[in-house]
């Protein structure tokens with residue numbers, strides 16, 4: 001049997017910009033979170049007594065690796081070395097190996113793959129041989145299908161594992177510049193496991209052979225929600241087992257709370273607090289959408305939108321906290337919705353919203369506005385995330401919320 005940990009996309013020393021109103025100790029906890037997750041991964045590897053750990057790319061957030069991140073990785077690899085556990089590392093598009101790079105050294109148990117696809121061998125505790133194939137990025141973009149140069153399964157080894165930082169066809173096409181591959185190309189290699197990196201949402205692509213993105217090890221913003229960690233993999237000639245181990249100290253969530261039973265400020269506050277108290281995670285950053293009653297007085301609505309309301313709902317210290325990165329207030333319709341565009345024209349409405357959320361559609365609709373001053377000079381193109389949020393806000397306004405901006 002071979003037992004290993006599959007980790008990817010650690011993004012060590014991610015900057016976590018924009019969390020400006022966090023208290024200093026919580027902010028420090030957030031900034032340390034990628035390191036704390038790595039420490040937890042190594043502790044798990046030792047506790048589970050694995051044969052090796054795979055790091056499938058984007059270990060560092062930037063190719064210009066911060067000294068702090070290098071020191072931390074070095075220290076954790078030394079812990080593995082002391083426990084006689086090997087580590088295999090490929091570098092990805094974020095931490096590609098730059099020309100004339102001058103990096104801190106790593107202990108002898110760590111094997112870093114080069115630019116060319118290589119196959120390295122390791123013997124397990126039960127004296128079986130495992131072949132591991134992979135390559136590291138030496139530039140940001142790799143358009144060629146590197147998968148084609150991977151060798152087929154080495155028959156002399158008991159197991160063959162592939163490491164690949166790249167984009168599986170069928171995912172969003174913005175990733176096409178990242179060593180693209182198809183599932184059938186992976187299958188042709190006849191490996192026993194594929195340890196993928198690059199996509200930050202944990203997912204299994206197929207069962208036979210087991211092909212997984214382990215996802216990143218710590219969420220970094222509101223689009224990287226839920227528990228994050230690594231996969232623990234055991235393979236034997238007759239069995240395969242893959243299980244998730246959470247290692248991220250901080251969880252990001254998008255939470256929608258229906259507090260429309262509340263008819264005044266006091267009830268709204270109490271109900272929101274009660275619901276936030278039910279959150280199980282120890283340290284959580286929440287993008288909160290509050291669905292409130294359309295019977296709430298508009299002055300109350302204004303209060304809910306003030307920073308003060310957000311401040312009193314937040315609690316905790318670095319060890320345990322609920323932090324609200326944003327509260328969006330939306331009015332839940334009590335009426336029959338007969339005036340609602342989305343109910344009168346469901347298909348057309350959905351189509352309009354989707355069109356607006358695409359970059360081209362948005363450009364087209366806003367071109368007259370944005371091509372005139374002051375917007376015409378040097379306004380950055382909106383990110384997909386920002387665009388989507390902007391359109392959501394517009395939808396809320398059109399559908400429910402005209403009263404929201406009263407008195408602002």
Ligand SMILES: [Mn+2]
Nearest residue numbers: 009058094198
């Ligand atoms: Mn990544």
